[in-house]
Amino acid sequence: MSGNRSSLVWAEARVVPATSGDKTLTAAVDEGRFRQDLYFRLNAMTIVLPPLRERLDDLPLLVDHFLRVHCAASSKRTRTLSDEAQEALQRYAWPGNVRELSHVLERAIVLSDGPRIDLTDLPAHVAAPTAPATAPDPGKPARFSHLPVWKAVHRATQARRAQAP
DSSP states (O other): OOSOGGGOOOOOOOOOOOOOSSOOHHHHHHTTSSOHHHHHHHTTOOOOOOOGGGOGGGHHHHHHHHHHHHHHHTTOOOOEEOHHHHHHHHHSOOTTHHHHHHHHHHHHHHHOOSSEEOGGGSOHHHHSTTOOSSOOOTTSOOOOOHHHHHHHHHHHHHHHHHHOO
């Protein structure tokens, strides 16, 4: 900004730091991996939020929210889940928590053809009858049919072209 005081804008901000994993910040302070003075500046209020796998009652509300958000972002009509897809989401352990749920639903919206997300629209590791407690190894490339990906890319390109001025 220039030196003109009339161009200055006052802003107030709040910082909401978060940690993940089993260790707490107090353990990190004790181990010397986190500054104690910074811990006391940040620790005005602690909210403990269990992982998604321990609060599956929240799943329907989160699914509804992410379906609306991702459908709106991709200019698609709101999708619903088949009973089989809902059961698969309830069965899965969600090691990636809410972020993983969001990504799974975003992917399903892009790959689904109709108004309903079916079991086949979910990633294999989520749709499996006995879904594992952990996500697939990120070092291994995901196996998928290229046709659904091509169709999704083609549809997204068509939508962008239709929206272009």
